[in-house]
Amino acid sequence: MNILLLSFRQTLGSLRLVGLIYGLTLVLALVVALPFYSTLKVEDQDSRAFLTLLDGFDYTIYSDFMHRSERAISPLLRAGRWMSILYVFLSVFLAGGVLFRFSQPTGRFSVGAFLAACSHYAGRFLRLFGVTLLFVLTGAGVWLVAGSVVSIALSDTLTERGLFWIGGGFFCLFALTATYVLCIGDYAKVLMFREDERNAFRAFGRAGQLVWQNLTRTYGLYWLMILLGTILFGVYFLLDDLITMRNWPTILIMTVVQQVVIVKRIGLKIWWLGTAYHSYTLLPKPANAPSLTGESIGTPTARGESTRGLSTLPE
Structure with a gap:
């Protein structure tokens, strides 16, 4: 809990970063x-049918609109999907700067130093992202394939309720495996940052050892953050039910609520990365883990000495 409080205080002290x-x-x-x-303003042709969507989603209105205006909307939907992919890469890019901030808790936040740290670690974190995605697809994907096979094999034997519980069980195994791999990936980021590790597979393997040997203090805290995020969205959906968007004031209120939720979600992600950073410094390392080098930006030495400046970035 001390680690959580420490990283939480540093997150609150990094509001400019948020x-x-x-x-x-x-x-x-x-x-x-x-x-x-x-595009919607042009395509709705002053129809008031969309106003009924304020009370809840209506698939009939959606399907009628898409049937009439799909040619105009489809390019925007594709752009949205590409923007989602760009957002994922942006998250990977920003991770180095966030870790640098937690390595310099008493220093004044500098956008230039933050972006320099992001750029410095972008390549190795992108490689780590590929390794993590590979393990998610192979490890967690096995449960989805196994669940599909079992459901098909037992489809003539079990009722719909039985098939639902089988599917739900395999989905829980998928979620546990996927979150476990993602947790390892975050600790691998910290390891690469702290020890100037450049090999993504080696960093992932060493982080996997660390997480497995300290499940409660690593994966347990990861699930605590997931629980906090779930509660946050639960509060949002509760407010969404209480504040029905029937006019401009209520729409404005819900817009503000949505933006607050987004800010808090960003804060949760930063908080978790800071928690992983501080956990890594305190947890016992696997036997084959080499000593810290302290050569990269923001990486304290094994004795906790001050970090080097931006001019000492390794090539």
């Missing part, structure tokens, strides 16, 4: 949202 990431996220969203809004 604001910067929120601003970047908002820009990406507006790149798609503004053309989408303009």
Whole structure:
């Protein structure tokens, strides 16, 4: 809990960092949202049918609209999918800067130093992202394939309720495996940052050892963050039911609520990465883990000495 409180205080002390990431996220969203809004204004032809969607989703209205305006909307939907992929890569890119911030807790936040750290670790974190994605697809995907095979094999024997429980069980195994791999990936980021590790597979393997040997203090904290995020979205959906968007004031209120949720979600992600950073410094390392080098940006030495400046970035 001390680690959680420490990283939480540092997250609160990094509001400029949270604001910067929120601003970047908002820009990406507006790149798609503004053309989408303009297109909807043209395609709805002053129809009031869309106003009924404020009370809840109506598939009939959606299907009728898409049947009439799919040619105009489809390019925007594709742009939205590409923007989602760009957002994932942006998250990977920003991770180095976030870790650098937690390695310099008492220093003043500098956008230049933050972006320099992001750029410095972008390549190795992208390689790590590929390794993590590979393990998610192979490890967690096995449960989805196995669940499908079992459901097909027992489809003539079990009732719909039985098939539902089988599918739900395999989906839980998928979720546990996927989150476990993602947790290892985050600790691998910290390892690559702290020890200037460049080999993504080796970093992932060593992080896997660390997480497995300290499940409660690593994977347990990861699930605690997931639980906090779930509660946050639960509160949002509760407010969405209580504040029915029937006029401009209620729409404005819910817009503000949505933006607050986004900011808090960004804060949760930063908080978790800071928690992983501090956990790694305190947890016993696997026997084959070499000593810290302290050569890369923001990486304290094994004795906890001060970090090097930006001019000492390794090539």
